[in-house]
């Protein structure tokens with residue numbers, strides 16, 4: 511199974527200070543050395559993390575394929591056609607959201623999607639659609655002639671977190687409040703079955719299947735078992751863990767500089 515590492519979160523930290531560091535470009539060598547297969551970045555309309563200059567440099571300098579996520583916005587698609595990443599994953603985007611909250615509304619935006627996909631493919635860019643796992647989304651995606659689909663695993667991750675961890679409900683779409691463990695277990699099983707069956711259907715239709723959103727070191731295990739999913743794109747949990755796996759060394763380096 512391939513791993514795309516979403517490095518937006520490095521730019522989130524930089525943009526909090528509006529300075530030069532940490533630069534997501536510096537992650538390229540580490541991501542490659544660590545054995546990942548792809549760099550994923552999201553050029554958002556509000557530029558809250560990755561900037562156009564990041565995307566230009568990352569695409570120019572990466573020896574790994576770049577999967578660029580973006581919204582169905584003419585301004586962004588114009589930029590993306592210039593940038594020529596290996597793949598574009600079309601995602602829904604809302605200014606007020608903290609992160610991409612669901613899959614594309616592919617039925618409601620058919621004509622815009624069709625023309626955007628055509629434009630990207632004319633520019634020799636592979637296209638992926640970030641969709642919620644439903645059979646309708648899979649068949650419509652197939653009809654659009656895209657190479658990839660990526661299933662939004664946010665619902666699965668939220669159910670998992672409610673069952674096994676602490677979920678801050680304020681950011682998530684599933685009202686967890688009074689759900690019993692038995693109900694959550696059933697929901698988790700159903701969501702996994704849906705992902706497994708739809709991935710297999712999509713693969714049989716000739717689509718390549720990726721998945722992502724909210725995957726972490728605990729909940730990823732169930733997804734890895736789904737053979738028809740070729741690739742996962744993971745960001746938050748990897749960057750979050752890297753803070754703690756790197757914090758000790760960072761403090762030692764600074765403390766050493768303080769020795770008189």
Ligand code: PXP
Nearest residue numbers: 610640722723724743744745746
């Ligand atoms: N895949 C897509 C299409 C996304 O929009 C995101 C979030 O930017 C991810 C994967 C990675 O999600 P997370 O940061 O929760 O791992």
